[in-house]
Amino acid sequence: xxxxxxxxxxxxxxxxxxxxxxxxxxxxxxxxxxxxxxxxxxxxxxxxxxxxxxxxxxxxxxxxxxxxxxxxxxxxxxxxxxxxxxxxxxxxxxxxxxxxxxxxxxxxxxxxxxxxxxxxxxxxxxxxxxxxxxxxxxxxxxxxxxxxxxxxxxxxxxxxxxxxxxxxxxxxxxxxxxxxxxxxxxxxxxxxxxxx
Numbered sequence: 001x002x003x004x005x006x007x008x009x010x011x012x013x014x015x016x017x018x019x020x021x022x023x024x025x026x027x028x029x030x031x032x033x034x035x036x037x038x039x040x041x042x043x044x045x046x047x048x049x050x051x052x053x054x055x056x057x058x059x060x061x062x063x064x065x066x067x068x069x070x071x072x073x074x075x076x077x078x079x080x081x082x083x084x085x086x087x088x089x090x091x092x093x094x095x096x097x098x099x100x101x102x103x104x105x106x107x108x109x110x111x112x113x114x115x116x117x118x119x120x121x122x123x124x125x126x127x128x129x130x131x132x133x134x135x136x137x138x139x140x141x142x143x144x145x146x147x148x149x150x151x152x153x154x155x156x157x158x159x160x161x162x163x164x165x166x167x168x169x170x171x172x173x174x175x176x177x178x179x180x181x182x183x184x185x186x187x188x189x190x191x192x193x194x195x196x
Contacts, residue, residue, distance in 0.1 A: 040129060040193065044138025047090050048127075048189040052142075054082055060148070068151040068164040075152075076171040080105060091194055096142065098187025102168070102177035112190065115139055120185055132192070140189040144180045153180045 062074035080103070087094045097112045108116055111132050119125050119141055127140040144150065150159035152168065156178060168175050180186060
């Protein structure tokens with residue numbers, strides 16, 4: 001009879017030991033995921049900020065050189081190659097996505113439309129991570145950040161001069177990217193990280 005209580009006591013101790021190990025393992029896994037998530041968020045933010053800075057510097061330079069009409073031509077010819085070169089440098093795919101796109105290459109796919117809707121309905125709008133086709137994606141909102149942006153994205157005949165509007169229509173016949181005000185949600189950065 002003494003054997004059964006000893007076996008029961010040992011079984012109970014083994015169960016306690018296993019139960020106490022499991023939460024620690026889960027905790028370590030969760031902590032590891034949080035660290036990875038934080039690192040990916042920081043990397044995505046760094047890439048989006050670098051891309052934004054490169055585009056703004058180039059657009060401002062083009063505007064100083066030849067005004068908004070010249071900046072429209074510059075964007076039409078150089079924005080995508082600049083984006084592609086930084087995509088190669090950072091080993092990821094960088095995109096600007098908007099439901100009111102100027103360049104059809106920035107048109108959202110079905111998944112992007114859902115993300116844009118989520119961002120638009122959030123207050124405040126914050127960056128977040130998603131997944132598409134097994135790849136990790138960093139999304140960051142783009143807003144109309146300064147009055148100079150309205151020279152090409154504001155209201156026709158008000159912030160957008162008629163010559164500039166004509167240049168936009170010539171370069172982008174199906175343009176949807178006007179009518180904004182400073183601070184408006186413009187779209188999002190979509191940074192797709194390569195599979196490891």
